Amino acid sequence: MDVSTTPLIDRSLSAFARGYTWLPGLLGGRSGGVARTRVLGKPALVVRGPEAVRFFYDERNVRRSGALPGPVLSTLFGHDAVHTLDGDAHRARKEFFLPLLDPGRIAGLVEHVSAAWDDAAREWSKQGRVVLFDAASVVLTRGVCDWAGIRLDGDSAVAELARDLVAMVDGFATAGPRHFRARRARSRQEQDFTRLVEDVRAGRATAPQGSVLAAVCAHRESTGELLHPHTAAVELLNVIRPTVAISWFVAYAAHALHLHLTPRRRDRLRDGDIPYAAAFAHEVRRFYPFAPYLGGLAVRDLSWRDVAVPAGAMVLLDVFGQNHDDALWGDPHVFRPERFLEHPVERDELIPQGGGEPRTGHRCPGEGLTIGLLEALAMRLADLEYTVPDQDLKISLHRIPARVRSGFAVEQVRVTGAT
Structure with missing residues (x-):
């Protein structure tokens, strides 16, 4: 293959400065676009579109091992996490996560988080002002830890863990x-969770049978050896931390209910219209900024649509740009849940949490948990009555991860029927 040697300007500073708009700016409005650039001293191939997703997730083309920068591993994923592996090692480690795809497991988590939300909502009704982003993080922490078999010692422990889990996501980029x-935050929680794994294995603590905690403590690598206690702690956090990151989507859901949904459409959520709740959850994940892009390294000299890069180059998948691609969505900058009632979700079109096959590839196995929780919490949120005081509801696309600037504050909360 003929690999281009045209000098490229390093665009690393542009990535920090432009945030979510960086790769869409490089690719322009072209559907399925492709471009070359240079990032972190390496040549990079930038791709977008369903076919590009399949190209990106093909292990013959792109590997994840060695692709994630140290600062991301030290904050978001943890060193030696499943995200850093490929091939047989990745598939063996992912066996721990595959039960999360089971509908029964998803339903169990939804039940625990919904109960935590209902308890919290009754307390919110006694308070003057509630910041939904912060409140949701505590609800999600309490619910996911109960479901995973992790005992926390009182409200202050729940709040402290919630703050640390949010910090891990908020500071990775x-x-x-x-x-x-x-x-x-990651260092503190990895130490605590490592001790928990060691205590369970030594019989000093109990992991409920069938729980996520029991599973990670018993999981074995492709070599047949138990996970190192620190690695087990990392993977346990990689179940808990993404669940608490749904706080971003809860605040976005409130933002959408306030600014984009008519009362009639909100009533569909309040009335328990499950198909509409699913469509609403998909649209929140598509419309609002979360993951800007994903990266890997070229396994060999690669060419995509006649644009070539050498082996070892970076390959960047434009997640935000694809979720706002006019050719895929028609009116991508309009919040319209109905699009997902009119057209089924295609695996490699909607990629807020990555693409490809979750059972064998790098697509997030917790995506089903995210969708199930967001459906349930969106219906509960729609069923709450509250006032929205003056506040800054802007969402900056230059901040990664983006978030509603105020966290979406509400006042005069009143619990109605469903909760």
């Missing part, structure tokens, strides 16, 4: 105070 808070 930035420099400065947010990043160092994320590093400290």
Whole structure:
């Protein structure tokens, strides 16, 4: 293959400065676009579109091992996490996560989180102002830990863990105070969860039978050896942390209910219209910014649509750009859940949590948990009555991860029928 040697300007600073708009700016409005650039000293191939998703997730083309920068591993995923593996090692480690795809497991988590939400909502009705982003993080932490078999000692322990889990997500893609808070949070929780794994294995603590905690403590690598206690802690956090990251989507859901949904459409959620709740959850995940892009390394000299890069180059999948591609969505900058009632979700079209096959590839196995929880919490959110005080509801596309600036504050909360 003829690999281009045209000099490229390193665009690493543009990635930090432009955030979610960086890769869409490089690709322009072209559906299925492709471009070359340079990032972190490496040549990079930038791709977008369903066919590009299949190209990106083909292990003959792109590997994840060695692709994730150290600062991301030290904050978001953890070192030696499943996200860093490929091939047989990746498939063996992923066996731990595959039960999360089971509908019964999803229903169990939804039940635990819904109960935590209902308890919290009654308390919110006694408070003056509630910031939904912060409140949701505590609800999700309590619910997922109950479901996973992790006992937390009182409300302060739940709140502390929630703060650390949010910090891990909030600081992975930035420099400065947010990043160092994320590093400290991960270090603190990895130590605590490592001790928990060691205590369970030594019989000093109990993991409920069939729980996520019991599964990670018993899981064996492709070599047949038990996971190292620290690695087990990392993977346990990789179940808990993404669940608590749904706080971003809860705040986005409130933002959508307030600014984009008519009362009639909100009533569909309030009345328990399950298909509409599923469509609403998909549209929140498509419309609002979360993952900007995903990266891997070229296994060999690659060419995509006549644009070539050498082996070892970066390959970047434009997640945000694809979720706002006019050719795929028609009116991508309009919040319209009905699009997912008119057209079934295609695996490699909607990729807010990655693409490909979740059972064998790198697509997030917790995506089903995210959808199930967002459906349930969106219906509960629609069923709450509250006022929305003046606040800053802007969402900056230059901040990664983006979030509703105010966290979406509500006042005069009143619980109605469903909760």
